[in-house]
Amino acid sequence: MPTKSDLPQGTLDLLILKIAALGPIHGYAIAQRLQLVSQDVVQVPQGSLYPALHRLENRGLLAADWKETETGREAKFYRLTRKGKTQLETETASWHRLADSIALILRLSAEGAK
Amino acid sequence: MNWWQRLWHRQQMDEQLDKELHFHLEQQTADLIAGGLAPDEARRQARLTFGGPTQVTEECREARGTRWLEDLVQDFLYTVRMLRHKPGFTIASVITLALGIGASAAIFSAVDPILFEPLPYPHASKIMMIWDGSRDGGRLPGTFGAFRAMVERSRAFEAMAVMKTWQPTITSSAQPERLEGQRVSASYFQVLGVIPTLGRDFQESDDQFHGPNVAILSDTLWRRRFGGDPSIIGQQVKLDGDSFTVIGVMSKKFENILAPSAELWAPLQYDRSLPPQSREWGHHLRTIARLRPGATQTQASLELGQVLRDLASIYSRANTDYVTPDRFIVNPLQDDVTRSVKPALLVVIGAVMLVLLVACVNVTNLLLARGSQRRAEFAMRAALGAARMRLIRQLLTESLLLASIGGILGMVVAEVGVRALLALSPSGLPRANAITLNGTVFVFGLALTTLIGLMVGLVPALQASRDELNAGLHQSARSRIGGRQMARRTLVITEVSLALVLLVGAGLLLRSLQRLFAVDSGFNAAHLLTMQVQTSGHRFDDDTTRLFFSQSIDAVRNVPGVAAAAFTSQLPLSGDLDEYGVHFDPGPDGRPEGGYSVFRYAVTPGYLEAMGIPLQRGRLLNEHDIAGAPPAVLISESLAKRRFSGQDPIGHRLHVGRQDVPWYTIVGVVGDVKQLSLAVTESNAVYVPAAQWYFADDAMSLAVRAHGDAAALAPAIRDAIWSVDKDQPIVRVATMDKLVAATAAERRFVLILFEAFGLVALILAATGIYGVISGSVSERIREIGVRAALGASRSNILALVLRQGLALTTLGIFIGLAGAMVASQALVSLLFGISRLDPITYIGVILLLTGVSMVACWVPAWRASRVDPSITLRAE
Numbered sequence: 009m010p011t012k013s014d015l016p017q018g019t020l021d022l023l024i025l026k027i028a029a030l031g032p033i034h035g036y037a038i039a040q041r042l043q044l045v046s047q048d049v050v051q052v053p054q055g056s057l058y059p060a061l062h063r064l065e066n067r068g069l070l071a072a073d074w075k076e077t078e079t080g081r082e083a084k085f086y087r088l089t090r091k092g093k094t095q096l097e098t099e100t101a102s103w104h105r106l107a108d109s110i111a112l113i114l115r116l117s118a119e120g121a122k
Numbered sequence: 123m124n125w126w127q128r129l130w131h132r133q134q135m136d137e138q139l140d141k142e143l144h145f146h147l148e149q150q151t152a153d154l155i156a157g158g159l160a161p162d163e164a165r166r167q168a169r170l171t172f173g174g175p176t177q178v179t180e181e182c183r184e185a186r187g188t189r190w191l192e193d194l195v196q197d198f199l200y201t202v203r204m205l206r207h208k209p210g211f212t213i214a215s216v217i218t219l220a221l222g223i224g225a226s227a228a229i230f231s232a233v234d235p236i237l238f239e240p241l242p243y244p245h246a247s248k249i250m251m252i253w254d255g256s257r258d259g260g261r262l263p264g265t266f267g268a269f270r271a272m273v274e275r276s277r278a279f280e281a282m283a284v285m286k287t288w289q290p291t292i293t294s295s296a297q298p299e300r301l302e303g304q305r306v307s308a309s310y311f312q313v314l315g316v317i318p319t320l321g322r323d324f325q326e327s328d329d330q331f332h333g334p335n336v337a338i339l340s341d342t343l344w345r346r347r348f349g350g351d352p353s354i355i356g357q358q359v360k361l362d363g364d365s366f367t368v369i370g371v372m373s374k375k376f377e378n379i380l381a382p383s384a385e386l387w388a389p390l391q392y393d394r395s396l397p398p399q400s401r402e403w404g405h406h407l408r409t410i411a412r413l414r415p416g417a418t419q420t421q422a423s424l425e426l427g428q429v430l431r432d433l434a435s436i437y438s439r440a441n442t443d444y445v446t447p448d449r450f451i452v453n454p455l456q457d458d459v460t461r462s463v464k465p466a467l468l469v470v471i472g473a474v475m476l477v478l479l480v481a482c483v484n485v486t487n488l489l490l491a492r493g494s495q496r497r498a499e500f501a502m503r504a505a506l507g508a509a510r511m512r513l514i515r516q517l518l519t520e521s522l523l524l525a526s527i528g529g530i531l532g533m534v535v536a537e538v539g540v541r542a543l544l545a546l547s548p549s550g551l552p553r554a555n556a557i558t559l560n561g562t563v564f565v566f567g568l569a570l571t572t573l574i575g576l577m578v579g580l581v582p583a584l585q586a587s588r589d590e591l592n593a594g595l596h597q598s599a600r601s602r603i604g605g606r607q608m609a610r611r612t613l614v615i616t617e618v619s620l621a622l623v624l625l626v627g628a629g630l631l632l633r634s635l636q637r638l639f640a641v642d643s644g645f646n647a648a649h650l651l652t653m654q655v656q657t658s659g660h661r662f663d664d665d666t667t668r669l670f671f672s673q674s675i676d677a678v679r680n681v682p683g684v685a686a687a688a689f690t691s692q693l694p695l696s697g698d699l700d701e702y703g704v705h706f707d708p709g710p711d712g713r714p715e716g717g718y719s720v721f722r723y724a725v726t727p728g729y730l731e732a733m734g735i736p737l738q739r740g741r742l743l744n745e746h747d748i749a750g751a752p753p754a755v756l757i758s759e760s761l762a763k764r765r766f767s768g769q770d771p772i773g774h775r776l777h778v779g780r781q782d783v784p785w786y787t788i789v790g791v792v793g794d795v796k797q798l799s800l801a802v803t804e805s806n807a808v809y810v811p812a813a814q815w816y817f818a819d820d821a822m823s824l825a826v827r828a829h830g831d832a833a834a835l836a837p838a839i840r841d842a843i844w845s846v847d848k849d850q851p852i853v854r855v856a857t858m859d860k861l862v863a864a865t866a867a868e869r870r871f872v873l874i875l876f877e878a879f880g881l882v883a884l885i886l887a888a889t890g891i892y893g894v895i896s897g898s899v900s901e902r903i904r905e906i907g908v909r910a911a912l913g914a915s916r917s918n919i920l921a922l923v924l925r926q927g928l929a930l931t932t933l934g935i936f937i938g939l940a941g942a943m944v945a946s947q948a949l950v951s952l953l954f955g956i957s958r959l960d961p962i963t964y965i966g967v968i969l970l971l972t973g974v975s976m977v978a979c980w981v982p983a984w985r986a987s988r989v990d991p992s993i994t995l996r997a998e
Contacts, residue, residue, distance in 0.1 A: 035142060036149040055173030058143065059181035066187055074138075084142045 020060050022103060025088060025096040028070060034083040035061060061086060069095050132192065139182050143175060193512065197519040204520065211492055212524070214889065215485045219528025219574065221882055222481025224535025227559070227567040229474040229875075231536065232543045233467050234563070235556040241456050242377045242556075244315040245412075250279075250422060251458040252409040254447030261451055264409040266392045266402040268433055268447065269307070272409075275429045278422040282411040283310040284390065287381060290361035291658040291851055292347065300656075300851040301343070301361075303386040304378075310387065311338075311372075313412045318370030320344075321355040328369075329389040336389065337366040341374040343385040361388075363659035379459055380408065382555065396436075399780070410455060419452055426450040459552045465951040466872050472948060473624060477879045480620045482574055484886040485528075487613045489521060491893055518576070525575030533559075533567055546874060548867035607898060611930055614890045618934025619941055621883035622971055626942035628876035629963035630949055630956065635873055637955030638866050644795035644805070645694065646734030649685075650858035651832035652693055655843055656821040656851045667818040670847060675726055677842040678826060683835050686827040688729035689812065692721065693823035694797050695861040696854065704808060705777040706765055707785060714777065720761060721797050721807040722778055724815045730756070730792055732827050740772045740790030747811040754814070755786035758807040762791045778808055783816050799865040801954050823854075832857045869952055884971070887934075888978040895927045896982035906986050907994030916987040923986045927979030928972070935968055 027038050027045075038061075039054050064070040069092035075085045088096065147168050154164035172178070205212040240246045253261040254268065269284045276282070288303040304310075308329035317323050318338055328336050337359065339348075348354050358365045366388060378384050396402045413422060430450060453461075460467075500513055540559050547554055655674060657667050671689050678687045692698035704718040723729070727745050730737065738759060747754045755776065762771045775785035786808075794805035812819065824843075828835050836855050843852060863870075899906070906919055914922075946958035956963070 034145070036146045039146070040153075053173060054146070054171055055178045055181070058139075058146075058178055059185045062139075062182045062185040066185060081145065082141070083145050084138065 019103075020056065021064060022096070022099045024057075024060060024064060025069060025092055025099070028086050028088045029093065029096055032073070032075070032085040032087040034077065034085050036083070038086070064092070068092075132186075132188070135186070136179075136183070139179060143172075143178060147172060147175075193515070194519070197516050198523070200516065201520045201523050205523070208492070211488060215488050215524050216528045216531060218481045218484045218488075218886060219525060219571075220531035220535050222478045223529055223532030223567055223570055223574070224539055225879065225882070226474045226478045226570065227532060227536035227563050228539025228543060229470055230566050231540050231559050231563040232547075232557050233471055235553045236460055236551070237464065237467055239556075241379055241459070242375075246315075246456065247454060248413040248415075249313060249315075249455040250411050250413060250419065251453050251455045252282075252411060252426070253451040253453070254405060255449040255451045257448045262405045262447065264407045265405055266390075266407060267396050267436065268429075268450075269407065269409055270394060270396065271433045271436060272411075272426060272429050272450075275432060276411075276422070276425055278414060278417040278425050279411040280414040281309040281312045282409065283307045283313045284407040284409050285310060285380065286390070286407050287384075288388065289656070289851075289853075290386075290388075291849070293360045293363070293849075298849055298851075299347075300658075300853060301385050302381070302383040303388065304381050304384045305390045306387050307390045310410075313410050315412070316373070316376055319373040320352060321368070321370030323370060324387075324389055329391055331391055331393040331395075333389060333391045335361075335364055335366040336369045337361070338370040338372060338387045339368060340372050340378075340385040341376070344371045361386075363661070377553070377556065379455070379552065380410065382552075419454065423450070423452045426452060463548075463551060463868070465948075466868055469627075469948050469952065470872060470875050472945070473627060473876055473879050476620050476624050477882055478570075480617055480624075480883045480886050482577060483613050483617050483620070484890055485521075485524070485574070486577075487610055487617075487890050487893060489517075489524075490610050490613070491897055522572070522575035525571045528574075529567055529571030532571070536563065536567065546871055548871050549864070607894070607901070610894050610897070614887070614894045614930050615934040615937065617883070617887040617890045618931055618971065618975070619936075619938030621880070621887040622935055622938025622967060623942045623945050624876065624880040624883045625967040625970065626938075626946060626963060627949055628873065628880040629967050630946060630953055630958060630960060631869060631873040631876055633956050633960060633963055634952065634954040635866055635869055638800050638869065639862075641796065641800045641955075643694065643800060643862060644735060644793050645858075647858040647862050649828045649830070649832045650733070651826045651828060651835055651839070651855075652696065652823055652858055652861065653836070653839070653855040654693075654696075654821055654823050654853050655689070656853065658820075658851060659849070662820065664818040667820055668813065670850070671726065671812070671818075671822055673846045674824075674843045677846055678824065678839055681835065681838045681842050683829050684826055684839070685829050686728055686732035687824065688732045689726045689822040689824055690729050691724040691812065691815075691819040691822060692797070693825065693861075694733075694795050695799065695858075695865050696823065696856075698823070699798065702779040702808075704761075704806075705781060707775040707777070714781070718761065718765070718806060720758075720778070723807060723809045724812040724819055725809055726812050726822075729825065730809065732825050733795075734827075735795060736793040738791045738793060739770070740788070742790055742792075743809065743811050748813045751814070753784055753786040754789040754811060756790045756792050756809040757788055758805050759791055759794050761806040761808070764806065776808070778810060780816060786810060786814075800862065801865070825858075832859075869954070872952055884974060887971070888974050891927055891930060891975045892978040892981065894930065895923060895979050896985070898926065899923060899982045899986045903986075903989060903994050906989045907991040910989055911991035911995060919989070920983050920987040923983035924976065924979050927975055927983070931972055931975040935971060938971075939964065939968075 023042060024038060027033060027041055033041070035058060039057055061070065065072055065086070068089060070086045071089050072084050072086050074082055077083050150168040150171070151161070151164045154167055155161055159167065169175075241249070243249060252264060252272070254264050256262050264284060266284060269282065272279075273282050283306055285304050285306040288305045289300055290303060291298055291300050306324070308324040308326050311317060311323050319341075321338070324336070324338070328334060339354070344350060344354060354368050354371065357368055359368060360366075390407075392402050393400065411422075413419070427449065430447065434446065503513065504510070537559050540557065544554060544557060655671070657670055662670070675687055675689060678684060692700045700722055701719050702722040703716060704720050705714040705716040706718070707714050725743065727743055727747065730742050739762075740756075743754060743756060755778070757765075757771060757776075765771065766774070771788050771791060774788050776788065777783070777785060792809065795807065796802065796805070797807070798804060812822070824839070826832070826835060826839060840852050840855070843850065906922075909919060909922075942964070943959060950958055
């Protein structure tokens, strides 16, 4: 099993929004996909997934409908709202900026240490 | 969904949440089974990765953002349940708070318009009252002469006015009626800053000597006598037989602070040429003035000082016998109006604040006691995961709800209280008609409620949360009990000391009142009926007036049940004040000696006998002291002592007021009489025969000594006088006992309030002591059991508990004594005949408090002494 990392603070919301952007999806599928896409590196405590979903829903970034799954069961499907889309874009941009600059700093100090 | 909808649909949302989480778990289990696990193992693993479902559910609910409201509703419902299950505690707290809040709101409503609200006039702070200052530091009413000098010379005032009371009888159309009114100089309403709503204000041309008879009516008079008819302007009304033209009607909102019962006004019309020895120089007018914008009270005082220097020469030119003022006293009208009642009102405010404090302490104590009983409950809730904040909030909700119920009931108490206050208030209370339970007071009460709720809630809440909560779960953990008992004892000590301060105040006032009523009035007040009889109209000159009064007295003496009756120009303790300057002949230097200010009583024969004023020397006045006879006069004992110091005054001569009339010869010395009030010893007086006085007083007081019940004679006496002339007004009918009681009205008013407050404080302190001691007995029940098992007798244990209560009381008493000694300074102006440190009062109050606290301790002590050691020790 590869080493698992905890999610940095606040990134769970961003990941959820990104996944929901791909189309309506229920909670369990979001958990599965997070695990799959991150190749098991990112370990989402499933317990914290649902409070995050509800928080995003209450903030109007996600909307939810009850629909049937392919197996014929009723599930709550989340989709991105217009407001959520804007939020996703801003947060993605700022994440990239942050990641780039952190990478830059790390590279610098690595070189300086040599 | 907004938060409100989320709150509203929370049941549905909870169901959906449940469904969603279930779906997740089942889906995962299904996947794991598909991956090859056994169903049981798959279910176990799915649960494991998911975490505790209850916790997840809670967090999701939290994410809704409506948690605080749900908690609030929950806290509230829980509180209501809790309060209903503890009716004793609830009723005690609510009543305590209602009394505390109600009393303070009532007092605040009464005091606010009098002391704090500006008077109901534009720029009311600019209105000044001006008095003549006499040489001995007293205040005298102003004179028209000085008023004219001020108007002509002063620059600091934009308007000035003088006024006097006026009681005309209105005779047009309906039944004759005696009215209360004022004669005012033209600028009266201008100084107050008001104008009539109908018609016009007075003008300078109205206020001239022998000027036109015009009048302005109050709204009430206009509606009562004239049906609110606007065409009244320009019509004639008959007042004292003269025709007056109505020129204006005042607004309904106009509040006449200077004479609250006045219903009509007419110009003063004094003579501006200021003839010597005329009423224009008599000290009988009240003066008000409005400062010019920018001018100050100090400027005005300085300026009037200059006017006074000019006035001295005017006085000497006027060749008047009237007293020249020493200085002018300028005071804001508001201070002037409230001057006499302010000390009493401030004392009452202080007292009610103490009551409120006692109430708060008591409720805190009750909540603390509740807190200690609920330790186990709180410990259990904390163990089950309730956050500390949540517990504090629960307690705050409880105390706020208690305070709110107390507050609502308190407003009811306040409403009743205000009415009671008005009914009890001394008649001299200014602005009494402006006292209502108003919006300000409601806000005041609400603010108080909230504040008290938070304050009271805080102590137990902090205490409960400071505890190591799980310690409460252990039966034997008693380490904290000491701390809480400590706090409760401190509160009880506070209550006892506050109660002592209030009781000492009540005691001092009570003793003052006793002393006051023990004062010898100088006459016999029992079976004495008094009333004022007036003459009104043009047909009365000096002769007809005298004839009317002499016929009246004959008629009154014929009424069955009348033992004696006579008229006097001024009646003791009735509010009359008629002072004259006296000159004796000769003084030590051989010239007439003046400088004596005395009360002048012009009386009909038999007055001193009817009043029961004792003769000490010489003879009384009799039927032979008539107009042509040599003028005779009686002087009071204190005047005799002052002037003749031991020598016989009989046969000496004196002048009262005017000196251009024949001398009065002293024929007798009579006992001193209290004229102004029982508390004022100013008893220099002269009694002259009404028939020998240089004018006929047009209003005389009748003093009737009855064989039996004096009050019952009133109708018969009135009819007897009206049988002489049915149009003459008879006013101020009262027994002398009532007048005596009225002189102490203000002290009695404050005393009643203090007695009520003291009683409340005493009851609260007693319940506090009872609560603490019985709580302590419950907590020490095992220790007491051990003592009993080791051989302590019942009386030993009784004494043990009583001693504990006594210790608290004693400490409270000591602190309270210190407080009372300081606080009693505020009462000094209301005391009479005793020191504020009167030992009898203090000892009495200490005995009372100790006794009451012993009674409060007795019940728990008795319970402790009945403890059966075999039962309590087995419980261990």
